Amino acid sequence: MLSLENLQVYYGAIHAIKGISITIPKGKVVTLIGANGAGKSTVLRAISGLAKPRSGRIVYNQAEITGWPPENVVRQGIALAPEGRRILPHLTVFENLQLGAYSRSDKAGIAEDIDKVNGLFPRLQERAQQKGGTLSGGEQQMLAVARALMSRPQVLMLDEPSLGLAPKLVAEVFEIIRAINAQGCTVLLVEQNAFTALRIADYAYVLEVGTIVLEGEGEALLHDERVRAAYLGG
Numbered sequence: 001m002l003s004l005e006n007l008q009v010y011y012g013a014i015h016a017i018k019g020i021s022i023t024i025p026k027g028k029v030v031t032l033i034g035a036n037g038a039g040k041s042t043v044l045r046a047i048s049g050l051a052k053p054r055s056g057r058i059v060y061n062q063a064e065i066t067g068w069p070p071e072n073v074v075r076q077g078i079a080l081a082p083e084g085r086r087i088l089p090h091l092t093v094f095e096n097l098q099l100g101a102y103s104r105s106d107k108a109g110i111a112e113d114i115d116k117v118n119g120l121f122p123r124l125q126e127r128a129q130q131k132g133g134t135l136s137g138g139e140q141q142m143l144a145v146a147r148a149l150m151s152r153p154q155v156l157m158l159d160e161p162s163l164g165l166a167p168k169l170v171a172e173v174f175e176i177i178r179a180i181n182a183q184g185c186t187v188l189l190v191e192q193n194a195f196t197a198l199r200i201a202d203y204a205y206v207l208e209v210g211t212i213v214l215e216g217e218g219e220a221l222l223h224d225e226r227v228r229a230a231y232l233g234g
């Protein structure tokens with residue numbers, strides 16, 4: 001459904017992504033794990049159109065979308081829940097969700113999706129009129145995911161959704177990711193938290209300084225000695 005072919009991304013002289021190839025089949029959860037600075041966010045930014053690849057191709061549903069502007073990528077059905085808490089702190093939860101639907105004009109569908117997102121995130125529904133900036137870290141993370149869902153994506157890309165969350169909330173966020181996937185949304189999950197990511201992933205890639213060093217089924221990598229040594233604390 002979505003694939004990267006020999007993708008290279010530079011920031012000025014910094015060679016951040018050194019020719020990687022990744023396949024994300026429809027309906028699956030694919031994870032990209034790796035240490036801080038490995039290039040995980042850059043991969044998602046390149047797919048989103050926020051970073052321009054130097055070479056290589058991004059192909060989505062048989063069409064090449066390399067270098068497309070971000071709004072066109074969203075309109076094609078690929079949404080990004082960015083790293084950290086990139087919600088709008090001065091807008092309410094409800095307004096943040098509406099912004100997630102900026103690429104759409106189907107009012108009835110948007111209202112339907114607000115209901116759907118409220119079902120997935122009851123905490124957000126309770127806080128609909130609260131300013132985003134007053135939410136807890138975990139709630140802001142959930143809002144970032146919920147906002148991405150408001151574009152009604154076919155592919156949801158998540159950048160470290162577990163970052164900074166207490167273990168109980170990590171479990172909750174991952175349950176929600178599972179539920180979103182079960183409803184038919186393809187997921188590309190970027191994580192430093194390899195253990196949790198590998199457990200929900202159908203397929204995984206390990207990124208080290210801009211290069212894929214290992215790939216395989218999530219369950220298999222969970223038991224791989226190299227992965228255990230480097231990412232799962234032996």
Ligand SMILES: Nc1ncnc2c1ncn2[C@@H]1O[C@H](COP(=O)(O)OP(=O)(O)O)[C@@H](O)[C@H]1O
Binds near residue numbers: 039
């Ligand atoms: N805007 C930028 N300008 C220059 N270098 C950047 C920029 N963003 C990221 N980098 C560099 O690219 C590399 C990969 O970064 P990133 O994709 O954020 O890694 P990760 O998400 O895996 O932590 C790092 O060396 C980082 O310093």
Ligand SMILES: [Mg+2]
Binds near residue numbers: 040041042159
């Ligand atoms: Mg990152």
